[in-house]
Amino acid sequence: MRGKLFLPAGLTLVIGGLLASAGHGQRPSACEACEKLAGYVMPSEISDEIRKMVGKYKGGGGPENVAIQKARGVIETQLYPAFAGGAACPEIDSEKWAIDYSHKRRQAALHKGIDIPQPRGTPIRAIAEGVVVGRFMNQGNKKGIEVMLRHTPQQTGLPFWTYSQYTHLAEMSPLPIGARVEIGAEIGKTSNTGKMGRRIRRDALHFAILYSAHPEWSNDGAVVTPKDGYFMDPNAFYRLQPPHDSQSLSRLPEGQKAIAVPYMKTDGSLEPASTKRIWPYVCN
Ligand SMILES: [Zn+2]
Known part of the structure; x- marks a missing residue:
């Protein structure tokens, strides 16, 4: 008989509701x-x-999450950056957008961003004007130290709200939640933070883009979640014209896969000067 409780369904709901509301009242907001x-x-x-x-x-996790991620933009597009005037910009290495990561995670998984290796300590730049909406230490997690920015349509020139994610930072950014950052502002330094088992991660920025047609978003203390959000191939963030969704981008003709990516030069000027979006590292 142990463990068997015979309660009418209605009473169970009442008890559940009381527990839920008590929990709600006591729990501080994850991001006041x-x-x-x-x-x-x-x-x-x-x-x-x-x-x-x-x-x-x-x-x-695993197959269910991967199915959601694929439906919401995490599919390969074959886009690649072509920096204006052949500038020497830090490049994406083998860890490209949306590649299969199942072998790394021991379950179905995708790479939900791009990796750009750089020497330890290299400053990481805000890819557009925005506001800090996430700061996560991610202890015991592969992402390592993370900062997330939110960008309005006015700040990017894109017809939706965009969120840029920067992980594996050397230390937590001094920028607090709510800090407004200019395009090109330093938001952290390159490193390799994030649990990796026995292997040693190379120094690299993991950079990702989320977007939504809705302005609403949340932060539950672990992740930033745009309402009805999608992932975007970070290369696509630099396209001046739609489409920006991966499903449409994957069908573009070969001649449209190269993306003219704007950037900040070592002297702090932008190329082109009028751009509202830049690569997350300075270029020579
Ligand atoms: Zn990565």
Whole structure:
């Protein structure tokens, strides 16, 4: 008989509700500083699908998350950067957008960003004007130290809200939640933080882009979640014209796969001067 409780369904719901509301009242917000920012909504207003898209959630993972991620933009597009005037910019290495990571994770997984190796300590630059909406130490997690920015349509010139993610930073950025950053502002330094088992990670920036047609977003203390958000191939962020969604981009003719990527020069000027979006490292 142990463990068997016979309660009418209605009573069970009442007890469940009381527990839920008690928990809610006591628990401090995961990101109090976020609550003052434009578009912020509580984590409970973001669907489980979006939580699973950005990472592990409610024990989910593997094939279910991968199916969501593919449907929401994590598919290969064959886009690649072509820096203006043949500038020498730090390049993406073998760890390209949306490649299969199942062999690295011992379960179905995708690479939800691009990796750009650079010497340790190299400054990482804000890819557009924006506001800091996420700061995560990610202890015991592969991502390592992470900063996330939110960019309005006005700040990027794109017709949606964009979120840029920078991980494996050397240390937490001094920029607090809510800090407004200019395009090209230093948001951290390159390193290799993030748990890797016995292997040693090379020094590299993992850079990712999320976007949404809706301005709402949340931060649950572990991840930033744009309402009804999608992943974007970071190369596509630099396209001046639509499409920006991976499904359409994958079907572009071969001649349109090279993306003219704008950047900041070592003297701090932008190329082209009028750009609202730049590569996350300075170029020579
Ligand atoms: Zn990566």
